[in-house]
Amino acid sequence: MPEPAPGPALPPLRDVIARHGLAARKSLGQHFLLDLNLTAKIARAAGDLRGRTVFEVGPGPGGLTRALLQAGAGRVVAVERDERCLAALDELAAAYPDRLRIVAEDAMTLDEAAVLDRPAAVVANLPYNISTALLLKWLDRLDLFSGFTLMFQKEVAERLCAAPRGKAYGRLSVMVQWRLAPALLFNLPARAFTPPPKVASSVVGLSPRPAPLAPADPERLSRLVAAAFGQRRKMLRASLKPVTREAESLLTEAGIPPTARAEELSVEDFCRLARLWAG
Numbered sequence: 001m002p003e004p005a006p007g008p009a010l011p012p013l014r015d016v017i018a019r020h021g022l023a024a025r026k027s028l029g030q031h032f033l034l035d036l037n038l039t040a041k042i043a044r045a046a047g048d049l050r051g052r053t054v055f056e057v058g059p060g061p062g063g064l065t066r067a068l069l070q071a072g073a074g075r076v077v078a079v080e081r082d083e084r085c086l087a088a089l090d091e092l093a094a095a096y097p098d099r100l101r102i103v104a105e106d107a108m109t110l111d112e113a114a115v116l117d118r119p120a121a122v123v124a125n126l127p128y129n130i131s132t133a134l135l136l137k138w139l140d141r142l143d144l145f146s147g148f149t150l151m152f153q154k155e156v157a158e159r160l161c162a163a164p165r166g167k168a169y170g171r172l173s174v175m176v177q178w179r180l181a182p183a184l185l186f187n188l189p190a191r192a193f194t195p196p197p198k199v200a201s202s203v204v205g206l207s208p209r210p211a212p213l214a215p216a217d218p219e220r221l222s223r224l225v226a227a228a229f230g231q232r233r234k235m236l237r238a239s240l241k242p243v244t245r246e247a248e249s250l251l252t253e254a255g256i257p258p259t260a261r262a263e264e265l266s267v268e269d270f271c272r273l274a275r276l277w278a279g
Helices: 013-020 036-045 063-070 083-095 128-144 154-161 171-179 218-230 247-253 267-278
Strands: 053-057 075-079 100-103 120-125 145-153 180-188 201-208
Touching (some): 013 083, 036 063, 036 120, 063 075, 063 120, 128 171, 171 180, 218 267, 247 267
Parallel strands (some): 120 145
């Protein structure tokens, strides 16, 4: 396939940050990625973006946004709550007429359906302080998205991809893997960011499953999983008591030893429990 046509000449990101006074704010979970080779790598990890709609949260001064536009994205919808960044993003929108829409809202309260007219590829260096909450929010509206290429703290990325019986396996693993197929794509060192965070970061690809791994009511599954991992050191017959008085008989009916602990159960095991509990 032919490469996307080269884009307009743009000023260095450090110059943009200095001109607009865009020092990263810890309160917003901001860590700017300025290395154009790395932003291009993230854009490539999302697959062929030519002509597609891309949804980005937390563009900041627009480093990854540039890479997405240069990769040929037909339209980038970028959500940024930090008003200081809007002027820099407006300059980028002017350089790519009709291809960048800036939404000056909080991604946590945004109605994505109001700004996306077709399923979008989500590609973002998510603000660390809302990354998990955002992903869980999006699980309830997967019809709006064709896939996700997201940067998280490495610890969170490992939880997303963890298998049963591992230390990282937990509530987040189950609820995400029920609906999405995750893959850890690559890691980035803290020194790649400005300012450097105290942790390493990882880029994760998450593909929506054609159907959930197993049938289950989302609310009941969520309650069971939260209870199980809320006291993960306890046996399930004890940790599930806050949600059902019949924990031991429920586990026995599901073919799960009541003495098992939460990290021993697969996603399908939790779904089977949720179905039996619903009955």
